[in-house]
Amino acid sequence: MSRYVVQLEMRELRFFPSLHYQRTNLTQEWRYFMAEVVAKTGVSKDKGYLYYLGKDGNVWRSQMARAGKGGGNAEKVADADVTRESGYLYFIDKDGNVSRSPMARGRK
Numbered sequence: 001m002s003r004y005v006v007q008l009e010m011r012e013l014r015f016f017p018s019l020h021y022q023r024t025n026l027t028q029e030w031r032y033f034m035a036e037v038v039a040k041t042g043v044s045k046d047k048g049y050l051y052y053l054g055k056d057g058n059v060w061r062s063q064m065a066r067a068g069k070g071g072g073n074a075e076k077v078a079d080a081d082v083t084r085e086s087g088y089l090y091f092i093d094k095d096g097n098v099s100r101s102p103m104a105r106g107r108k
Helices: 002-015
Strands: 019-023 030-034 036-039 049-053 059-063 072-078 088-092 098-102
Touching: 049 088
Parallel strands: none
Antiparallel strands: 019 030, 036 098, 049 059, 059 072, 088 098
16 A cells, blocks of 8 residues: 555656655655755756756856767856755756755665
């Protein structure tokens, strides 16, 4: 019975792209974590580019590699001045803000 409920909840995750899930080994239940916004940068994303948080804490973009062409040419897009904490995954969300969510650890 509980397996069916989990499958329904997993199907609903498609509608919430910023909703991440983690299965704990102790209780064998699913826990859902919303991503939290760390810095509001409002970067507008262009197609063909990969946006990421650099080591310096700012938002960078690189051209994606395509067939016959290499990627690269990193350029700084916005100043975010974010300091990373361990145990979190940092990314640029669909609104162009820097967000983070807890990393899933301890899976087998």
